Amino acid sequence: MGLLSALDGRIQTQNKIIRELDVLKNVISQRIFSQELRFQDSNGCDFPAWETKKLKEVCDINPKIKSVPNSFYYIDLESVVNGRLLKEDRILKSEAPSRAQRVLAKNDILFQMVRPYQKNNLFFDKKGEYVASTGYAQIRTKQSSRFIYQYLHNRRFVDKVIERCTGTSYPAISSTDFGNIEIDCPSLSEQIKIGDFLASIDTKIDLENQLLKKIQDQKKHLLANLFI
Incomplete structure (x- = not known):
């Protein structure tokens, strides 16, 4: 003992x-x-x-992507906890949920659009075939991806998102409202x-x-x- x-x-x-x-x-x-x-x-x-700019001026939000691969690792809203990818399940496209739409590239950022106060956001730094749920905004930028991720994951920005959310049980923000939030660059x-x-x-x-x-x-x- x-x-x-x-x-x-x-x-x-x-x-x-x-x-x-x-x-x-x-x-x-x-x-x-x-x-x-x-x-x-x-x-x-x-x-x-x-300089103060709208997020959509420095980032591409939900960029148009190639088709979803036939097999991929799926990242849903339960896969990430406080910036850490805890679950990686490989699934077939034919078995995937309809929300599996965000085909990821290295240095993309995932921001939780539903219940954003949970802050289950992710800086994606992996290679391979990964697809995320549409419950996330997929963010791609020519700025420093690491900086943008840290800025968006910070409480100051998350509070701005929460102010613009609608709904009670599952508060969420639209991509348009999200892109119009101002950030300091x-x-x-x-x-x-x-x-x-x-x-x-x-x-x-x-x-x-x-x-x-x-x-x-x-x-x-x-x-x-x-x-x-």
Whole structure:
């Protein structure tokens, strides 16, 4: 039982680390997107002022795509949790639901249009045949995709989306209203710095989550073998 107690302690510590990293990222993100915290270029000079634009002016929302492949990995609204793709089920086109329409390309962004307060959005950085549900907006941009994803995933932007939602049980926003929301855009160079910086925190959180799962699996294995 001493080993079980040790594993419980490690799980508790690991959960605390993840919570603190989540809080850190939220605080830093708020400061960045409110422009309270600014980055500088390689010469230590300030980047140009941010410009306010409509989302549809810097992104292609639900771009026209080639036909859905005969077999693909399907991403529905239950596949993503807080920016992490947790489920990848390969299905046949003939068996796919009618909502399987968003054929993805690397660096696309998926934004949850139904119940957006859940923030189950995704920066898609995979290769292969993936198709997402029309419950997401598919976003493609010539700006920094990582920056746009982080901006859209931030609470400030999500609140703007929620204000424009209709419906009670399943509040949702239309693609037109979504594209008309204004965002603040820095220069491309600053976008890249911001996107890479926040992505590095996400990577750290992912690694800590992987370690947590490993410890939890060790505990499950130990419990399963206690009475053998």
